[in-house]
Amino acid sequence: MAGSIPDEIGDLQNIELLGVRDGNLNGLIPSSIFNMSTIRQLSLGRNQLSGSLSANIGLGIPNLQLLFIKRNDLSGVIPNL
Numbered sequence: 001m002a003g004s005i006p007d008e009i010g011d012l013q014n015i016e017l018l019g020v021r022d023g024n025l026n027g028l029i030p031s032s033i034f035n036m037s038t039i040r041q042l043s044l045g046r047n048q049l050s051g052s053l054s055a056n057i058g059l060g061i062p063n064l065q066l067l068f069i070k071r072n073d074l075s076g077v078i079p080n081l
Helices: 005-013 031-035
Strands: 017-019 025-030 041-045 048-051 066-067
Touching: 005 031
Parallel strands: 017 041, 025 048, 041 066
Antiparallel strands: none
8 A cells, every 4th residue: 555545534434443554655644534433543653654643633533542653754742642
């Protein structure tokens, strides 16, 4: 998988695990991904994702247990979930 993450990813329903490690993804992490209320594990590490994470990402993903985003080009502070 390569390219950017489409905004429509947030429209997916009943997803508990989303993993795209080493996927050659680039660009921003769309804010819609943080509206996937059923997601428990989000693994986007080892890509070329850039930008920063919104301070309120935890509001739309109350069930999140694991967030793996290392080895990207993200900047800023990782918000408390």
